[in-house]
Amino acid sequence: MSPRRAPPPSASEMMPVPPPDAAVARFRDDVARVAAAAFDGAAPAADARIALAVSGGADSMAMLALAVAAFPGRTVAATFDHRLRAASADEAAMVARACASLEVPHRTLAPPDAIAGSSIQMRARRARYAALSAWADAAGAAMLLTAHHADDQAETLLMRLNRGAGVAGLAAIRPWRFDGDVAVLRPLLGWRRAELRLVAQAAAMPFVDDPSNDDPRHDRTRMRALLAATPALDPVRLAASAAWLAEAEAVLARLAGRLWEERxxxxxxxxxxxxxxxxxxxxxxxxxxxxxxxxxxxxxxxxxxxxxxxxxxxxxxxxxxxxxxxxxxxxxxxxxxxxxxxxxxxx
Known part of the structure; x- marks a missing residue:
């Protein structure tokens, strides 16, 4: 399958518009809720810088538009170019142009060495988070937001169920975690993929579709197809189950930690x-x-x-x-x- 290249610059890339007010308010509340959980109820400073991981897909471009509207003057963005596809450099350039039109500082990051070998998706993920967390920390941001959503969560839960994962694995994508001093937040886990696509379109944000999302060799692609073909499986409800499992995992982790300290x-x-x-x-x-x-x-x-x-x-x-x-x-x-x-x- 040939990669889908990022579109050339267009007038729509240079004229973004604010997303709907209701979506902006919802996003602001979701960020505040997840940040409160990550920081034990302590709200970050009102002027705290917020870093965004923006790949160029509809989900992350919607998050970019929402963050700019919800937190004006406080956002910075970065795109990690894995250099695994010919179109990735063009996609990073598209994000950079969109950020420039929104007056959002942007950096394109890349791995220090070529990503290769077995488990390439896992290697790519590790390289991406290492680079993004280091960049966010250097940029003075206490929070790094990613655009994982309810459909991602449902797919992850099904993949891990199919692998026989335990409670920790079935907690799937966590709403927050710390990578060094940087809190990695996922405020969109209650949003559907289709909702975010509509937000990106309403805000006149450019975006591209990653061809690897249609590659049947990947477990996630197969689970996405299963969800699409099985309307009885509701991604939002599956994502809610993952959230309950995450709570159970937190309880077990605390109990195990207590036993460790005691014994x-x-x-x-x-x-x-x-x-x-x-x-x-x-x-x-x-x-x-x-x-x-x-x-x-x-x-x-x-x-x-x-x-x-x-x-x-x-x-x-x-x-x-x-x-x-x-x-x-x-x-x-x-x-x-x-x-x-x-x-x-x-x-």
Whole structure:
């Protein structure tokens, strides 16, 4: 499939108009709500700078128009050019022209090295957020807004259900998270894709459609097609379910954190959590392995807070010693004992 190139400059690119007042008020309220959750109820300063991640799609261009109207003089924008498609440079230039017409400072960012290899979408995402967060921080913005919406959330939830994800995965796209000192906010999770497209059109904003959104090789494209073909699946309700799951995940995370603070005393002391529910043991054993790996500077084999630890938990329940991520875990009457695993013997 050939990429859809960004349109050439046109009169409409140079003459944006404010989006409808109701949409602007809704957006302003959504940003305030998500920011309050991220900052524990403390409202950012009235003149705080707001950074926008703008790709050039209808969703992010609608967000740009809404942010300019809701927070005049406070917005800055950046476009991350992954350099994975021939049209991406033209799309970034289109965003830059739109920002210039709105008097919004704009930067085009790019990865320091070519994005390649396996799991290219994951690599692209990591590179994008690393660059955008660093840019927002340097620009003096405490908040970085992305244009993820209810349809994105529904697609993500279905993808993760299909992969057998647990509670943390099913929480899907979080309304907010911190990347260093920058709060990454998703204020549009209650908006539909079609609504945002209408906002962009009403504001005379240019936009492009990414051809990868129609590529059936991607899980997200297949889930998008499933939603389109199944009217009984309501993206807004699915997104609401993801929000409830995010609340449940937050409760579990706090409980696991409390147990960690109360009972973890380092790898040389037993970790007494064997009687807790399996979901809590799952979280705590990952955290303990990561702690031992960090203290011993273990980098291989790979291990993180989403690594499958089910066989390890099964072994511990059976009273056996197990090794994962370069860490040996033994079940003792006083609790689990963690230590650096001895090197494997050569054959």
């Amino acid at each position: 973890w005393r380092g790898p040389d002391r037993p970790f007494a959590v064997a009687e807790e529910e399996r979901e809590l043991r799952r979280r705590l054993v990952r955290r303990a392995i990561i702690a031992v790996r960090e203290s011993a500077a273990i980098t291989l084999p790979a291990f993180d807070d989403s690594t499958n630890v089910e066989p390890l938990l099964d072994a511990l329940e059976a009273g056996r010693v197990a090794v994962q991520g370069g860490v040996k875990v033994a079940a003792t009457p006083a609790g689990w004992q963690f230590s650096v695993a001895p090197p494997r013997r050569s054959v």
